[in-house]
Amino acid sequence: MGPMGDMTEPRWLTDEEQHVWRAYLHATTLLEDHLDRQLQRDAGMPHVYYGLLVQLSQAPRRRLRMTELARSAKITRSRLSHAIARLEKNGWVRRENCPSDKRGQFAQLTDEGMEVLRRNAPGHVAAVRQAMFDRLSADQVEQLGAIMRVMAEGLEPADADADLPWLR
Amino acid sequence: MGPMGDMTEPRWLTDEEQHVWRAYLHATTLLEDHLDRQLQRDAGMPHVYYGLLVQLSQAPRRRLRMTELARSAKITRSRLSHAIARLEKNGWVRRENCPSDKRGQFAQLTDEGMEVLRRNAPGHVAAVRQAMFDRLSADQVEQLGAIMRVMAEGLEPADADADLPWLR
């Protein structure tokens, strides 16, 4: 039995917590769906793929090692492999060998990929704005940022060194 | 050109907005992944499926019309059809014809499904708590609730009557 396994009565969610949790689930799934549809329609790819192109566009020489990209996009390497294969087929990304590590690959944004990004960025930003920033007060935006940072912190896949602190 | 199509310079995100947006994406994808894995491991189903069982468990007679369930779970009827087919194969849900509307189907939670829910609720709640409620202050929980409600409101698929107000 792990740290979660003691069978004492669990602390259920309070009513308020349940409501917040529901609201969270609804808002996040609605938004993700909304962005997926918008980008699928306009750019011909799901939101995650678009995010990959964005990350590449901001990297030096518009390229990143696969593992690096996977880490910063919070997806598995496997998923990334498939995704890059698809984006490569579209001509938006190309793979390059890494000279210093023969196992390695760079994913590099092509000019065509950059162009797709240029064409679709305004619509995408508008969608994000309309769903989030145009509806929240400045205070709320700040609060949201703080809240999301705290949550992400707790969920960050633990490094070897940060792992299981309660067992050390 | 639609309301989004005028080619004036789009309002890009400010630096703070970008950071908040990034944090939002990271936190939400990490959490969704985390819950998916936890439930896949412990309960043998993804988070969305678990959510369906929860909704059924809270409905009168533990059953809901397919469309109703799809609406409240924020997923398409198509996706729901597949999901219920899978859950039915597990013996956790059964389908029932609707007597008053021969097109209609109820999805009903079986006793076995209820039992799965009982067994896994503590672990699931613990995961949610650990990721969210244990890390946020009371104020933050309240703020998050308000923020998510505002966002969900803006994304709610428009009713026929609420549709396209700017065109009326």
Next chain:
DNA sequence: GACTCATTCTTGAAAGTTGAACTATGTACG
């Protein structure tokens, strides 16, 4: 160098999702 283990990335199959097409039934209206 040879052994072992770690890391990088890919692959293949199974599972899940999507959007469009389809069946069947209900509803409105002449």
Next chain:
DNA sequence: CGTACATAGTTCAACTTTCAAGAATGAGTC
């Protein structure tokens, strides 16, 4: 009634994601 259209739910094919292997290279140790 009959026509037309709306709604409920399913199905199919294409696509995406997951998980478990697998191939290749790197790094540490003797």
